[in-house]
Amino acid sequence: MQHDDDLVHQNLMSLQTHVLAEEAKHPGATGDLSWIISAISLAGKTIANKVRRARLDDVLGAHGTENVQGEEQLKMDVIANEIIMRCLGDRASIAVLASEEDEEPRILRRSGDGGKYCVLFDPLDGSSNLDSCVGVGTIFSVTVNDPKEADGEKTVCQPGTRQVAAGYILYGSSTIICLTTGDGVDMFVLDQAIGSFLRVRTKLRIPESGTTYSINEANAETFPEGYQRYLQFAHSSGYTSRYIGSMVSDVHRTLIRGGIFLYPPTAKNPDGKLRLLYEANPMAMLLEQAGGVSYSGDVRTMDVQPERLHQRVPVLLGSPAEVAKVREFI
Ligand code: AHM
């Protein structure tokens, strides 16, 4: 016999309908945030299409330029960045757009002209893995614009606790969005046939514990000693190691299956490799909203006070019990 709950579960809910339904729960909502999420979804669909066609369209490989962090830009980094700018650039409520690929934040409009939100993103995280056909992703973070702050970089340097929405789009064996607007995490899969993201999980929870660790172990010799001791413990305790080298894929697996993801300080990257504002913070918000935790050194990631747009931090996130265990070692 079919229960009402089953029927509800079988109802098709697009990302757009979901966002409108969430908005309706907040009588004062203006719809501006929903409008931004719809632009992010359009960017995701467009980038997913480009990623899938990259080899056919001969856009794998180097673009011949470097970003402000001295990293080689790939053609697809530049294409994904342009797509995001084209999808989000004309949304009336966006004051500032900041990207891993751009040296400075782009100020689109002041608060007097309706600029209400800042959107920060990594357009194509893990892009160096594109030619291996593994999952890559777009990470995004939305904060509220401070009308009193004129400087672009200072405007976007807000702690993660000030995020009003965050998430990622994973271009993997399917294209998915994991999204939070501060009331749990929902997951949507792109149905290519109808061009819509459809909700497949709501109020997603990370397992409380898990014995899978995800870390670039080739750097182990230069990790601070506590991380090395944790790894020895994991080796002798029957743990499993999984590392794709693409944060969105590695964090997504951690969210679904439990365990931990780490990018500690190394000799090459003494502050860690991942960027606070558009990699660590959005992942931290998403994880916390799913019942997980995220630390950067001794501090909760979302409590770190940012000083620069492209600032890096160490990252330790995942199932609460496992993160607590790692913290005992470090
Ligand atoms: P990117 O933003 O330039 O793609 O770099 C970030 C990526 C993450 O996706 C991943 O977690 C990390 O770099 C992997 O780094 P490493 O190759 O040092 O293990």
Ligand code: MG
């Ligand atoms: Mg990145």
